[in-house]
Amino acid sequence: MSQASMAETNEGRPPDETLDARQGVALNQVVPRRRPGRWVAIALLGLVAVQAGSAIAVNENFHWDVFVEYLFAPTVLRGVGWTLILTVAAMFVAIVFAIALVVMRDSDNPILHWLALAWIWFFRGTPVYTQLLFWGLFAVLFPRLSLSLPFGPEVFAVETKWILTPAIAAVLGLGFNESAYLTEIFRAGFKAIDAGQAEAAQAIGMSRGRLWLRILMPQAMRTIIPPTGNEAIGMLKMTSLVLAVPFTLDLMFATSAIANRLYLPVPLLMVAGFWYLAITSVLMVGQHYLERHFGKGHDLVR
Amino acid sequence: MIDRRTLVATAAAFTLATLVQATFANQAAAEGYDVSGIAVDPALSARVPAKIRTAGVLSIGSDNAYAPWEYLAGQDGQTPEGIDVDLAKAMGAKLGLEIDFQTSAFDAIMPSLGTKFDLGISAFSITQERMKVVNFVSYAESGNLWAVKAGNPAAFDPADYCGRVIAVQSGTWHEGMIQDASKACADAGKPAVEILPFGVQTEALTRVAAGGADATITGDSVIAYAALQSRGTLETMEAVGILNDSGLNGIAVAKPDMELTRLIADTMNAMIKDGTYGAIFAQWGIGSLAVPQAEINPPVKD
Numbered sequence: 075m076s077q078a079s080m081a082e083t084n085e086g087r088p089p090d091e092t093l094d095a096r097q098g099v100a101l102n103q104v105v106p107r108r109r110p111g112r113w114v115a116i117a118l119l120g121l122v123a124v125q126a127g128s129a130i131a132v133n134e135n136f137h138w139d140v141f142v143e144y145l146f147a148p149t150v151l152r153g154v155g156w157t158l159i160l161t162v163a164a165m166f167v168a169i170v171f172a173i174a175l176v177v178m179r180d181s182d183n184p185i186l187h188w189l190a191l192a193w194i195w196f197f198r199g200t201p202v203y204t205q206l207l208f209w210g211l212f213a214v215l216f217p218r219l220s221l222s223l224p225f226g227p228e229v230f231a232v233e234t235k236w237i238l239t240p241a242i243a244a245v246l247g248l249g250f251n252e253s254a255y256l257t258e259i260f261r262a263g264f265k266a267i268d269a270g271q272a273e274a275a276q277a278i279g280m281s282r283g284r285l286w287l288r289i290l291m292p293q294a295m296r297t298i299i300p301p302t303g304n305e306a307i308g309m310l311k312m313t314s315l316v317l318a319v320p321f322t323l324d325l326m327f328a329t330s331a332i333a334n335r336l337y338l339p340v341p342l343l344m345v346a347g348f349w350y351l352a353i354t355s356v357l358m359v360g361q362h363y364l365e366r367h368f369g370k371g372h373d374l375v376r
Numbered sequence: 377m378i379d380r381r382t383l384v385a386t387a388a389a390f391t392l393a394t395l396v397q398a399t400f401a402n403q404a405a406a407e408g409y410d411v412s413g414i415a416v417d418p419a420l421s422a423r424v425p426a427k428i429r430t431a432g433v434l435s436i437g438s439d440n441a442y443a444p445w446e447y448l449a450g451q452d453g454q455t456p457e458g459i460d461v462d463l464a465k466a467m468g469a470k471l472g473l474e475i476d477f478q479t480s481a482f483d484a485i486m487p488s489l490g491t492k493f494d495l496g497i498s499a500f501s502i503t504q505e506r507m508k509v510v511n512f513v514s515y516a517e518s519g520n521l522w523a524v525k526a527g528n529p530a531a532f533d534p535a536d537y538c539g540r541v542i543a544v545q546s547g548t549w550h551e552g553m554i555q556d557a558s559k560a561c562a563d564a565g566k567p568a569v570e571i572l573p574f575g576v577q578t579e580a581l582t583r584v585a586a587g588g589a590d591a592t593i594t595g596d597s598v599i600a601y602a603a604l605q606s607r608g609t610l611e612t613m614e615a616v617g618i619l620n621d622s623g624l625n626g627i628a629v630a631k632p633d634m635e636l637t638r639l640i641a642d643t644m645n646a647m648i649k650d651g652t653y654g655a656i657f658a659q660w661g662i663g664s665l666a667v668p669q670a671e672i673n674p675p676v677k678d
Contacts, residue, residue: 148398148451148452149452149453151394151395151398151399152398152399152452154395154398155395155396155398155399155400156399158395159399207481210480210481210484211484211487211488211492213488213491213492214484214487214488214491214492217491217492233431234492235435235491235492317575318481320479320480320481322448322454322479323454328453330579331448331453331578332453333582334441334576334578334579334581334582335578335605337581337582337585337586337606337609337610338582338585338586339582339583339586340586
């Protein structure tokens with residue numbers, strides 16, 4: 075039978091039903107597959123979750139009243155602000171250095187190449203806490219910073235302790251450490267682009283600058299953004315280590331100070347945890363939109 | 377019609393504004409002994425080393441977590457206050473210098489003298505070992521006290537601390553004493569002391585208050601003050617045996633700089649003579665800890 079004749083006779087009823095009814099075929103009752111195990115699992119997990127939730131919520135040792143009292147305390151909010159400033163500043167320093175290091179690492183100039191390798195090796199090879207301790211003691215190792223003419227008189231000198239304040243030490247310490255990791259991420263982004271792109275651009279006479287800016291960078295961003303966003307979120311948490319310098323304005327120090335005044339460590343740890351989670355959530359949403367922008371024309375639209 | 381985008385943007389801007397305001401909110405003035413009445417002593421201020429005189433500021437390193445000697449307070453929780461701060465301000469007034477009381481890790485103060493810091497004022501106990509690397513000017517004498525959780529739930533006995541969990545601040549004389557005591561316990565066949573080291577004394581006290589350690593020991597004024605401030609969470613216990621010993625506290629100066637050491641000693645003695653020293657100690661209620669004379673590198677037992 076043709077499609078046209080079927081359509082004529084069916085007048086609003088689903089085609090299968092009408093056809094099978096006229097032919098006298100017994101139909102299977104189609105029902106969704108029953109999954110009893112799934113329901114049992116949901117019930118069990120729900121029970122565990124409720125137990126765990128109540129064990130935390132009703133537990134006096136958590137001191138939830140103290141948690142609520144200090145959640146928006148002025149020093150805590152100031153700590154949140156400074157943590158964000160440190161994160162942004164350190165990521166900025168890291169990205170600037172990483173861009174320079176990527177170019178140096180893949181350059182033909184052997185000095186630049188080995189310098190970049192040495193930087194990455196050193197800053198990836200030591201723990202960030204140890205590096206921050208060193209930055210805190212930088213003024214002890216190099217008491218004076220001076221600018222002088224080669225084999226000539228000193229032009230300008232200043233004592234390090236006035237330049238390398240705890241804030242600067244914290245930002246540089248975190249930034250330099252992160253730049254080593256970001257260089258590798260950026261390099262992966264550029265490696266992911268097919269070599270033919272660069273060759274074609276050079277064949278039609280594009281300058282190196284234009285090649286980087288218009289061909290390689292936009293394509294590399296797609297691969298770079300997810301891990302870099304990841305690193306930024308990691309940096310937010312790494313700022314808690316600036317106690318090593320010591321930098322005393324960040325969130326962890328603020329909550330620790332209150333905890334040590336009240337002799338109640340747990341609720342203040344939860345205050346810190348809450349704020350770190352809140353900021354991470356915001357950053358994750360931001361990263362989603364950034365990825366969507368750079369994935370236009372490539373990624374599936376969700 | 378306000379669309380979702382505008383709403384989100386407005387909320388974000390508002391949150392950012394609040395955060396910025398909280399981060400840079402104005403600071404309150406510090407409390408303590410009023411040094412405005414102290415006049416510059418011309419003889420003493422003429423002896424200020426050239427480097428410090430040019431800067432006009434005396435850089436002082438302290439761990440700022442040892443109330444009532446030094447702690448961070450004020451509305452912003454960032455202004456140093458305490459006995460040491462008042463003594464430093466009084467000395468600064470006498471010498472015609474500003475005071476910069478900086479927060480540092482306790483272990484990092486003595487290595488940083490002469491470069492990052494001019495003086496170290498952090499209630500240092502004067503010991504033979506320390507005098508090999510720095511000069512000390514004695515300015516107070518204090519004993520030791522134990523702090524335990526209120527009600528002494530762990531039944532801590534100051535006469536028998538073998539096998540106990542004891543929290544200490546790392547790098548302090550007290551930590552060294554407890555380590556020696558633990559060795560003595562082990563030599564006598566008893567279980568060694570389980571030592572929990574912390575970067576600052578406040579964290580050791582918090583751990584005791586939370587029940588994670590049986591007791592902590594440090595200077596008597598600090599323990600008494602903590603018990604007072606803890607609103608019934610901490611109790612004091614007298615030290616017995618080798619730990620029941622009083623020792624001198626000193627201001628640390630770089631070993632090679634005898635000139636500055638002599639100046640600090642003479643300034644402190646001038647303050648003792650004209651009654652400023654006595655007034656500060658009386659205001660903080662620690663008159664019994666006063667010394668009759670500030671000495672340079674005094675002989676001590678250990």
